[in-house]
Amino acid sequence: MAKDKKHNTEIVTKPQWFDGESVTIPMLQILKEDGSFHQGADMPEYDKDLIVKIHDTMQFIRTLDERMIAAQRQGRISFYLASRGEEAESVASAAALDSGDMIMGQYREQGALAYRGFTVEQFMNQLFSNEKDLGKGRQMPVHYGCAELNFMTISSPLGTQIPQATGYAFGQKMDKTGKCTICYFGEGAASEGDFHAALNMASVYKVPVIFFCRNNGYAISTPSQGEQYGGDGIAPRGIGYGIKTIRVDGNDVFAVLKATQEARRLAVEENEPVLIEAMSYRMSGHSTSDDPTGYRTREEEEGWKVKDPLDRLQKWMKNEGWLNDEDVQQQHEELKAKVLAALKEAEKVPAPHIDELINDVYDEPTPLLKEQLEELKAHIRKYPDAYPKTSGRLD
Numbered sequence: 001m002a003k004d005k006k007h008n009t010e011i012v013t014k015p016q017w018f019d020g021e022s023v024t025i026p027m028l029q030i031l032k033e034d035g036s037f038h039q040g041a042d043m044p045e046y047d048k049d050l051i052v053k054i055h056d057t058m059q060f061i062r063t064l065d066e067r068m069i070a071a072q073r074q075g076r077i078s079f080y081l082a083s084r085g086e087e088a089e090s091v092a093s094a095a096a097l098d099s100g101d102m103i104m105g106q107y108r109e110q111g112a113l114a115y116r117g118f119t120v121e122q123f124m125n126q127l128f129s130n131e132k133d134l135g136k137g138r139q140m141p142v143h144y145g146c147a148e149l150n151f152m153t154i155s156s157p158l159g160t161q162i163p164q165a166t167g168y169a170f171g172q173k174m175d176k177t178g179k180c181t182i183c184y185f186g187e188g189a190a191s192e193g194d195f196h197a198a199l200n201m202a203s204v205y206k207v208p209v210i211f212f213c214r215n216n217g218y219a220i221s222t223p224s225q226g227e228q229y230g231g232d233g234i235a236p237r238g239i240g241y242g243i244k245t246i247r248v249d250g251n252d253v254f255a256v257l258k259a260t261q262e263a264r265r266l267a268v269e270e271n272e273p274v275l276i277e278a279m280s281y282r283m284s285g286h287s288t289s290d291d292p293t294g295y296r297t298r299e300e301e302e303g304w305k306v307k308d309p310l311d312r313l314q315k316w317m318k319n320e321g322w323l324n325d326e327d328v329q330q331q332h333e334e335l336k337a338k339v340l341a342a343l344k345e346a347e348k349v350p351a352p353h354i355d356e357l358i359n360d361v362y363d364e365p366t367p368l369l370k371e372q373l374e375e376l377k378a379h380i381r382k383y384p385d386a387y388p389k390t391s392g393r394l395d
Contacts, residue, residue: 020231023239027247027279030254033307035315037254044096044258048322053115054095054253055317056331058087058310061111063335064120065284067343068127072288076347077127081142083108085251085283088309089214091115092253093182093276096260102168102181104152104161107142108214109184116149120338124346136360137352159185159192162211166202166273169209173271180208180267182260187277188219190234199241202273210263211238211275214250216282221295238275250278251309281307351389354380 030041037043065082072080083090090111094103103112110123122134126144129137135145135153145153152168155161165183172179189195190213202209213234217224224233231237238245244266248255256278263274281304285292292301317323354377358369365373377394384391 020236023232023236025232025235025239025245025247025277027249028255028259029249029252030258031252031312031316033312035312035319037316041254042258044254044261046254046257050095051253051313051317052322054091054257055310055313055323057091057111057115058313059328059331060120060335061087061091061114062310063332064110064114064123064339067336067339069284069288071127071343076343077141079141079288080127081107081287082284083110085304085308086214086216086280087111088253088256088313089212089250089278089280090184092256093212093260093278096257096264097182098179098264100150100177100179101264102150102152102165102172102179104165104168104181104183105144105154106158106161106185106189106214107154107156108186109154110142110144112184113144113146113149113151116146116151118144118146118149118151120342121346122146124342125349128346128349129351130346130349131352132346132349133352136356138357158189159194161185162189162192162194162198163201165209165211166198166205166207169202169207169267169273170205173205173207178268180210180264182210182212184212184214186219187213187215187224187234188222188228190237191219191228196237196241199238199243199273199275203242206271207273208267208271209273210260210267211243211273212260213275213277214280215277216250216280218282218286218292218296220286220290221292223295233277233279235275235277238277243273243275245275245277247277247279250280251307251312253309253313280309283308350393353393354390 030038032038061083065084068080069082071077086108090109094112094115105112125132126135127141143154145151162183162185165181169181172181199211215224215233219228222228235245235247246259248259250256259276263276266272266274314323314328358365358373380387380391380394
């Protein structure tokens, strides 16, 4: 794919300039906004069971997001990040993978984790940082991780997972596992130096990694076009690094599924890294700490509601006779009750014992860590009212 053969490139005798308009990358769309297929579209591999599972997972995530935003507003959890409007990206792409493939997410990939089988109870335990949390309460909410499901624990700093994905995929190639790594990130994270280092290394070493960029239009409050980048989005950067690249409609389940199925084949069978840029829109605020009315209009948001990925998929399923309005409403009510029940149980579970704070750092806690732990306990005993979840469980 690389064209620079020791600088033996095509010779010209007059200056030829290239800019962001020199390459136009189209967007793959299979399912139109009205719920019908484009005639002659190249379809993904799917059956009814797969599409129903994708739909049910998207519906679950939307319900979970709604309830947990409300819980944060009530002061029951400290923080939350929703993926409303972007559910098709994570769920449909996860559906195209093998369960042994590694997933490295940013923080809107709860759909991929749910598709893999992460339970509502596990979501709640993490969000409440209780003693049943797989991360032992050490992460802020929405920073999920599950070794059993091959889902790497999420890290807050943007972009750190991108070079890690390249390295992990290099290991998969060396071990001949027949698996790949998918790495999710937003277009804002693509401004980090980690993005460029990761793509260049993946291209040079030909590792089985899928870089999945969710271009939702905003890096928190910064609009993408014109303020994050001056070129044609993120996809052209893949071409610049010699990587197979595709742009898809991120609100189209079938387009995302098709692109990721093909990307996985390229990654696993040909050791070709792939960049997917999925075009979507963040219908919610960046997080519960964000108010999007300060930087975008209601008219803009309304214009994107007609492109809603869940509504679009449901239109198609209704046309196929796989779903009706009563089914949708009943499922929503059942999921709402399930989420609320799990929430109530999780908030009753105590926080991890404070001794867990120094475990898993070294094989055995060092004398210095033990000394610091005792100093912390002494501080909590002195100010017990400031630490209500911990002061009663120090021994």
